[in-house]
Amino acid sequence: MLEAIVSAGPKVEIVNSPVPTPGPTQVLIKVVVAAANPKDWKVPEWTGKQINTGDDGAGIVEAVGERVSDFRKGDRVAGFHEMGGPSGTYVDFEEASPVPLTAGTAAAGLFEEDGGLGLPLPSSPPYETIPLVIYGASGSVGAFAVQLAKKANIHPLICVAGGGAKTIEHLLDTSKGDTIVDYRKGDEAVTKGIKAALAGKTLKHALDTTAHGSTSVNIAKAMTEGGTIARTLGPEGELPNGVKQFQLSVSTVHSPQQEFGATMFKLFGQGLQQGRLQPRPYEVVRGGLNMLEKALADLKAGKASAVKYVLRIDETDGVDGMS
Known part of the structure; x- marks a missing residue:
């Protein structure tokens, strides 16, 4: 799989990484759309360390751990790393991808x-x-x-x-x-x-x-x-x-406030499904991860006003198209 590594600047390097195997309580997602957030350029700049970006994303469940019961392979979901609420089939991937981290x-x-x-x-x-x-x-x-x-x-x-x-x-x-x-x-x-x-x-x-x-x-x-x-x-x-x-x-929604996080993310999924939670306006940054560096630079420059930048992973060089 491809991974975007962000350093101060912002500078982005696309590298090949092995596909991880989900642990007993984890879910592996094939990401279709990832959202760019201000922290994606701020953290490397403040800490001087490289990070892999993409806390916000939407895609399709590829595999689940042995103790996972709420999700199965093929589910359409949106997640904040250790899994958030499902986006189902009632919103587009582009609309769902920014929801987990920001909401x-x-x-x-x-x-x-x-x-x-x-x-x-x-x-x-x-x-x-x-x-x-x-x-x-x-x-x-x-x-x-x-x-x-x-x-x-x-x-x-x-x-x-x-x-x-x-x-x-x-x-x-x-x-x-x-x-x-x-x-x-x-x-x-x-x-x-x-x-x-x-x-x-x-x-x-x-x-x-x-x-x-x-x-x-x-x-x-x-x-x-x-x-x-x-x-x-x-x-x-x-x-x-x-x-x-x-x-x-x-990050507390993962630990130690797991119950709070589970409650809220189920609320997000229900809200999206029923139309009571409205996704934010978004702008697709064409070129997938190849254009992540530009997207983060534009975020840093304050060019994204009331809009969320999202990137379709299948537009990245070297990624097969997704059906």
């Missing part, structure tokens, strides 16, 4: 008790009002956070977005105070916009999916003491008003 990150940030904001789950929606700020709401993680929070009856949703705002407008419930704040108007306008949307309510929870520069500071200025911001990247300094911040980690 999983949103769910972990919103609902996990340890490592997340600990908000009420969709299965136990609150009756009281719980304002929530989602910064970067038109990005993949942010847009899934909007949908999951709405399903959990968390309102008002104060969504900070820019040019991609139109892609999430239809997801909001304005009757419950959901609104969009345009970050392009500047830092001061963002804080004022959040405060105006709160209409006197207390803000205690925020999910910062941008997590860069002044984003968390803008949120914290609208919070009262004791508020908490979950960030997709590590803290960059102390925040005003005694606001707490932490970096969330989606």
Whole structure:
């Protein structure tokens, strides 16, 4: 099989690797479409180490371990490495491939008790009002956070977005105070916009999916003491008003939060099947893995606004076409 090895730059090397044999509880997937994520260029740059990319993918089950009962060879699935929720036949591979990592990150940030904001789950929606700020709401993680929070009856949703705002407008419930704040108007306008949307309510929870520069500071200025911001990247300094911040980690859905992960990923599969969870807009980067380096460079340059880059593996040089 072919494997894409990413180093700082970003630079990508395509190498031949042996096909792995799944362990007792593992699933081997023949990937049809892989999604590119910002962390794919950030991790090699920050750590100085090479990584093999492709945490997000959709394809067909090739083999299953002896203790696997939920999947069988030939199933159409989407997965976040150690297997996530099935995409079945109700969405295209291109639509399914970005779901596992991005929706999983949103769910972990919103609902996990340890490592997340600990908000009420969709299965136990609150009756009281719980304002929530989602910064970067038109990005993949942010847009899934909007949908999951709405399903959990968390309102008002104060969504900070820019040019991609139109892609999430239809997801909001304005009757419950959901609104969009345009970050392009500047830092001061963002804080004022959040405060105006709160209409006197207390803000205690925020999910910062941008997590860069002044984003968390803008949120914290609208919070009262004791508020908490979950960030997709590590803290960059102390925040005003005694606001707490932490970096969330989606990897906990594998361990130690396996039960939470299993519950959420089944919810994703059901949501896609029933049309209650909407996939994000995507752009196919033609040329398969041969064009991964360009895709990551474009991600680094900020060229992907409210769209997910995906790559069809069968367009890679040296890969046989897939039926």
